[in-house]
Amino acid sequence: MADKREYRMAELAERAGITVRTLRFYRERGLLSPPRREGRIAWYDDHHLARLRTIAALLERGHTLSGIAELAEALDHGRDVADLLGVAPPTEEEPVRLTPEELAARFEGEVTPENLAAALDLGYLGTDGDEIVHISRRLLDVSSALVREGIPLAEVLSAGARVRKHADALADLFTDLILRHGPEENLHRLRPLARSVVEAELSLALDRRVRERRGKRGEGDGEGDGERA
Template identity: 70%
Template structure:
């Protein structure tokens, strides 16, 4: 394991490039966790330094201290990776993405708010891993960011994602019933062959459904 450094208040402030007064202010606002106490001495470590650098990066990206405090609260109350993925999770095609809080802000700019972060945590798109945030799927992260760039508010993307999740669960149930009813042998091995077939059916049907809707409804002026 990498060695963890400890710092007195003055040393931490110097490493972070801030004043001791600013550090005290951040601590009073609960933007950083309490230090370890040894008698009258407060000891800070690399986790505190990482948090201070995150605060500086978020401030540079236009976030306010109130917004950063709300983000920190949502972040710290989020579920960790083990809770979201499960310790015995099944193999998946999805690639998790490890992000710093400022890295997440780079994806969504001013829409990386505490409310949206809390919604994504509740949906299970995001989880925590120490000082990092983990998005469960690179594809979903990239698509969500692309929709935001197209002008769709992130809150609307997350709200729609919840509805998509419900329909996806229903489709998964349908295909699993089909698999269990009409195939023999271990389910795991059969699913390896069945998964790409099910995905192709859903992709084709969704593509045709979009075409039908576009033909039925005139475009907006």
């Protein structure tokens, strides 16, 4: 087993691409866990480096330091990050508990600070003690399957963000429709019908895209045959 890598403050700051002054500021704001002390020397490790890189990724995505401090506190104390981000807990989706090693194994080489920041943004990930909690087994399984097919996790997460916007719009549409014609209790009872409509329409839309792609390939083949005639 490889020895645990440790860094002095200046080396950690250099590796994270920040100044020592910024590193001290992050410590004062509670964005980093305390370093290991050896006399008057502070030693940092790869967990601190990963946290700094995640902070940088979150800043690039428009998060404020105050918001990042709340996320850091949630990660360090086992609070639900999805709740913190305003993502309601699912009523039908099954959460999945993973160790950091299990998450890394599912997305080999793709669990970067940038991708973790994107997953936090979407509310896909939370923590419970030392475990990571993914909000949905179905989303986790589909995401890892797409990555195994060669699609980068960053693009899978970007697509997930776009799907989220469309899903919210569809949820608003069906909520308004159901409430215009019945009591609020119908929202839960008629939920499977709304989901079936969306699944059927998506299936039909994918069928149309497949036919369109085949048609374009057929036209291309026909043009080539005409030139050779």
